[in-house]
Amino acid sequence: MPIARAAKRATARLGAVVLTGALLAACGSSASPDSSDGAGAQVTLTVDLFGSFGFKEAGLYEEYQKLHPNVTIKQSDTQDEADYWKSLQTRLAGGGGLADVQGVEVGRIASVTQQQSDKFQDLKEFGADKLKGQFAEAKWSAATTKDGKVLGLGTDVGPEAMCYRTDLFQQAGLPTDREELAKKWSTWDGYLELGKEYKKKAPAQSAWLDSIGSLYGIMIGQEKERYYDASGKLIYETNPAVKAAWDTSVKAAEAGLSAKLDQWSPQWNQAFAAGSFATIPCPAWMLGYVKGQAGDGGKGKWDVAKLPGGAGNWGGSYLSIPRAAKHKEQAYQLIEWLTAPEQQAKVFQKQGNFPSSTGAIAQIADAKDPYFSGAPIGRIFGDAAKASPVQVLGVHDQNVMQQLTNALSEVERKGVSSDTAWETAKKGVANVIG
Amino acid sequence: MFPTSTAKAGPRPAGTGSGPGSGPASGSGPGTGPDGGPAAVPRLRRAWRKASPYAYIAPFFTLFLAFGLFPLLYTAFVSLYRVELQTSGEMEWRGIGNYTALFTDEYFWISLRNTFTIGVLSTVPQLAMALGLAHLLNYKLRGRTFIRTAVLLPYATSVAAATLVFAQLFGRDFGLINYVIGLIGLDPVDWQTGTVASQIAVSTIVIWRWTGYNALIYLAGMQSIPHELYEAAGIDGASRWRQFIHVTLPGLRPTIVFTVIISTIGATQLFGEPLLFEGSISGGISHQYQTLGLYMYEQGWGFFHLGRAAAIAWVMFVLIVVLVGVNALIARRRARKEAGR
Numbered sequence: 001m002p003i004a005r006a007a008k009r010a011t012a013r014l015g016a017v018v019l020t021g022a023l024l025a026a027c028g029s030s031a032s033p034d035s036s037d038g039a040g041a042q043v044t045l046t047v048d049l050f051g052s053f054g055f056k057e058a059g060l061y062e063e064y065q066k067l068h069p070n071v072t073i074k075q076s077d078t079q080d081e082a083d084y085w086k087s088l089q090t091r092l093a094g095g096g097g098l099a100d101v102q103g104v105e106v107g108r109i110a111s112v113t114q115q116q117s118d119k120f121q122d123l124k125e126f127g128a129d130k131l132k133g134q135f136a137e138a139k140w141s142a143a144t145t146k147d148g149k150v151l152g153l154g155t156d157v158g159p160e161a162m163c164y165r166t167d168l169f170q171q172a173g174l175p176t177d178r179e180e181l182a183k184k185w186s187t188w189d190g191y192l193e194l195g196k197e198y199k200k201k202a203p204a205q206s207a208w209l210d211s212i213g214s215l216y217g218i219m220i221g222q223e224k225e226r227y228y229d230a231s232g233k234l235i236y237e238t239n240p241a242v243k244a245a246w247d248t249s250v251k252a253a254e255a256g257l258s259a260k261l262d263q264w265s266p267q268w269n270q271a272f273a274a275g276s277f278a279t280i281p282c283p284a285w286m287l288g289y290v291k292g293q294a295g296d297g298g299k300g301k302w303d304v305a306k307l308p309g310g311a312g313n314w315g316g317s318y319l320s321i322p323r324a325a326k327h328k329e330q331a332y333q334l335i336e337w338l339t340a341p342e343q344q345a346k347v348f349q350k351q352g353n354f355p356s357s358t359g360a361i362a363q364i365a366d367a368k369d370p371y372f373s374g375a376p377i378g379r380i381f382g383d384a385a386k387a388s389p390v391q392v393l394g395v396h397d398q399n400v401m402q403q404l405t406n407a408l409s410e411v412e413r414k415g416v417s418s419d420t421a422w423e424t425a426k427k428g429v430a431n432v433i434g
Numbered sequence: 435m436f437p438t439s440t441a442k443a444g445p446r447p448a449g450t451g452s453g454p455g456s457g458p459a460s461g462s463g464p465g466t467g468p469d470g471g472p473a474a475v476p477r478l479r480r481a482w483r484k485a486s487p488y489a490y491i492a493p494f495f496t497l498f499l500a501f502g503l504f505p506l507l508y509t510a511f512v513s514l515y516r517v518e519l520q521t522s523g524e525m526e527w528r529g530i531g532n533y534t535a536l537f538t539d540e541y542f543w544i545s546l547r548n549t550f551t552i553g554v555l556s557t558v559p560q561l562a563m564a565l566g567l568a569h570l571l572n573y574k575l576r577g578r579t580f581i582r583t584a585v586l587l588p589y590a591t592s593v594a595a596a597t598l599v600f601a602q603l604f605g606r607d608f609g610l611i612n613y614v615i616g617l618i619g620l621d622p623v624d625w626q627t628g629t630v631a632s633q634i635a636v637s638t639i640v641i642w643r644w645t646g647y648n649a650l651i652y653l654a655g656m657q658s659i660p661h662e663l664y665e666a667a668g669i670d671g672a673s674r675w676r677q678f679i680h681v682t683l684p685g686l687r688p689t690i691v692f693t694v695i696i697s698t699i700g701a702t703q704l705f706g707e708p709l710l711f712e713g714s715i716s717g718g719i720s721h722q723y724q725t726l727g728l729y730m731y732e733q734g735w736g737f738f739h740l741g742r743a744a745a746i747a748w749v750m751f752v753l754i755v756v757l758v759g760v761n762a763l764i765a766r767r768r769a770r771k772e773a774g775r
Binding site for chain 1: 602608
């Protein structure tokens with residue numbers, strides 16, 4: 001299973017490389033204007049996504065095709081968002097090979113609204129304005145440009161919690177009740193203390209935490225301002241919030257609480273089932289990932305509790321329509337339907353991706369997940385979503401984060417000092433921004 | 435019809451009318467004009483004869499111009515500008531700024547050094563092993579053809595598949611290699627994180643894939659060495675090893691030069707193996723196994739700095755030309771020395 005997954009990942013990666021070349025060569029073959037816009041004509045809509053949006057898993061495409069017999073939906077999917085973004089950028093630059101619907105991660109949405117608003121369709125032309133009240137304010141405004149164009153409709157958001165293995169907790173003599181744990185780790189210090197206790201009596205080969213990269217990621221998600229301030233200035237070097245998340249992560253590494261895994265690596269994937277770690281910081285979309293990696297054997301062993309240190313948001317996505325798309329009108333009807341409250345609620349039930357639509361949040365308030373020991377995920381993530389800060393997004397958010405977590409990995413895996421790693425991170429960020 | 439027309443064309447200069455298409459042409463010739471016609475046709479034909487070789491090779495050169503030379507020159511052009519993929523319409527003149535920036539770019543030097551060390555770590559053992567393997571394959575063995583074909587199998591595997599399997603083998607927690615190391619009683623090695631360890635791991639993949647390929651080239655070279663030389667050496671009492679040193683190696687020199695050049699080019703462009711080893715475009719968390727090819731990719735398609743990526747591409751190109759030149763120079767000098775002896 002891990003090999004197959006890794007193979008898929010690598011093939012996608014290589015595919016992206018090959019595609020890059022092919023599409024650069026095919027530059028200029030921009031889409032022909034839509035000639036068959038008639039209502040009855042057969043239309044094939046292409047949807048290009050990354051990670052797992054859960055539309056297919058929740059059977060939404062089939063349902064839509066039944067409602068619209070003249071529409072056929074074809075979805076392509078890249079597992080790693082960074083690879084997906086690369087190939088999307090190449091195609092946008094060349095103007096060819098774009099799907100009718102393209103997914104955009106929230107860490108990239110500022111890049112779309114600030115740098116590429118001319119390459120995406122303004123959804124207001126199709127009447128997206130009337131949907132405004134349906135979405136959380138922050139979700140809507142992040143996809144709106146300064147001059148008022150709406151470039152994407154929100155799918156999910158990433159309210160944060162903590163996933164943990166009850167069986168491992170039991171073996172280490174720790175409480176397994178989610179309410180009790182939430183009290184014990186109400187602060188990050190409490191979380192680290194509990195980790196030290198775990199380490200003393202933990203089963204062999206099992207760490208408290210998967211990686212300090214994910215610890216850093218979830219902590220930075222609790223902050224309003226991170227790498228950029230509201231005026232678009234890069235402030236990560238002086239931002240105390242970044243420093244605090246960094247320091248806590250370093251502390252966790254120095255106490256030896258981490259399994260020293262690299263997020264999204266094949267080793268990380270294998271570790272889910274092997275029980276190499278007892279807790280993993282989990283945004284709502286991570287639930288589906290845990291289920292996929294830990295498999296049926298993990299059912300009932302996992303649980304979800306409130307996150308230490310307050311609510312936060314990590315990730316979430318949008319559906320956008322590129323200017324060069326072939327069937328814009330039909331594509332808009334599809335994404336309006338997919339992001340409607342009923343559909344978002346269905347995706348949450350199946351995959352755990354938390355809805356960004358306010359109507360859907362109300363619908364799923366009572367949801368429980370049997371895989372996670374019947375945890376009341378609707379309430380846990382719903383509370384987190386309500387309380388999480390409205391984040392300031394910047395053009396290079398994703399890349400800056402990548403450089404910081406890379407440097408943290410040096411602390412974790414090579415024992416580099418925190419100061420040295422911080423210098424490395426600064427150099428890395430300078431290299432990215434160029 | 436044919437016999438008569440050739441008979442009519444008889445007085446024309448010999449040699450030109452030998453082609454299969456000459457019949458009808460020469461048949462109409464005398465009808466149109468007794469002196470002008472027959473003379474004009476051979477001139478045209480002679481011109482075609484001169485031009486046709488160029489027409490035959492034209493497809494290659496057209497393709498080369500379109501997909502070889504033009505991208506090369508365009509890359510040079512782009513490397514003089516600041517270009518970002520996301521806003522590729524706006525180009526900002528930088529002159530040689532992209533090149534001079536590389537001199538102070540720490541990551542560029544790291545990747546240059548890595549390219550060199552991984553190149554040496556993979557090329558030297560690879561060619562040495564290929565030479566030994568070829569020598570063994572050159573003996574009369576049972577199932578020779580099968581073994582010779584089998585040697586080529588690793589080369590036939592895709593980089594992606596090979597690298598994935600090796601990445602699993604070199605896994606820190608669940609890898610087979612660390613398991614074996616553990617049996618001997620040694621500590622597990624973090625093959626992804628350590629600089630030397632990760633470079634050895636990447637080199638292993640390269641060695642695995644290319645040794646058989648080079649062995650077959652060597653084998654072909656060995657078979658062109660006259661058998662009498664070995665017989666004579668055998669009669670003189672030379673051992674197998676001495677035969678290898680004094681007969682095989684000198685006879686193989688041009689082949690060895692060829693493989694060294696090919697491997698040098700390959701090593702300078704190394705890309706797939708380090709990219710897929712851990713799935714990291716930075717070549718690991720501290721760029722510990724990032725090669726020049728990977729750094730170019732990271733700049734171009736990770737960070738979207740197309741101008742800088744183009745500059746790196748050109749530096750790589752120049753580097754390869756220099757390396758190949760140095761190789762050829764050394765080879766020629768050795769050859770001259772041999773001749774002078």
